[in-house]
């Protein structure tokens with residue numbers, strides 16, 4: 001048994017789509033969530049910038065004494081595990097590897113919708129092709145989606161239009177599945193499904209949560225269950241606390257109790 005918290009990080013609030021899935025199947029665990037909102041969007045960063053930010057986030061979570069780190073940011077995970085995995089004595093679960101795992105052997109055409117950096121770095125495309133040799137993988141960058149979610153009032157903008165401008169042209173492409181390859185995109189799940197109704201939507205958050213649970217079970221690292229204990233979550237952001245809180249409450253209908261600013 002290991003009663004330390006699980007660390008989760010993203011560039012902003014998108015990783016909360018992963019946190020929600022984690023909490024569903026790991027209700028006894030404590031969580032530390034880091035949203036690096038000061039440096040969002042990660043999708044516009046270079047690989048070198050991402051390496052620095054990812055390693056800063058990892059170091060922060062290590063100081064909080066977490067037992068495992070869930071990389072709830074596809075863009076961060078796109079730098080490749082060599083740039084983080086080998087340097088730290090802590091297990092990592094990556095949302096990107098979970099997304100790749102959701103592709104089936106019977107899939108012939110897969111669309112990966114993600115940030116510009118994720119598409120440019122090409123890790124999704126490479127890993128999917130490694131596992132499924134004959135598959136056709138098309139990557140589409142959707143650079144306006146994350147800024148819209150992080151910085152605008154969603155009630156005042158045409159969210160369907162933001163998704164349509166990238167996805168509609170692919171809707172007749174015979175895609176078996178569309179990977180929501182950015183943790184912000186499940187917030188627009190309805191819009192994606194309307195833009196490309198014939199493809200199955202793949203939200204890697206669920207598989208990420210399962211992989212985390214499987215890992216903790218396998219290594220006997222689950223938190224000890226106890227009737228008196230209520231699981232805790234702490235949030236840390238590098239940008240404005242109030243904007244983050246207000247967004248989370250509005251988008252996820254979730255109240256945040258413990259939140260602090262870092263840096």
Ligand code: DGL
Pocket residue numbers: 010011012014015040041042043044072073074075076115118146181182183184
């Ligand atoms: N949510 C992140 C991802 O999964 C990136 C968002 C950003 O561009 O900051 O890729």
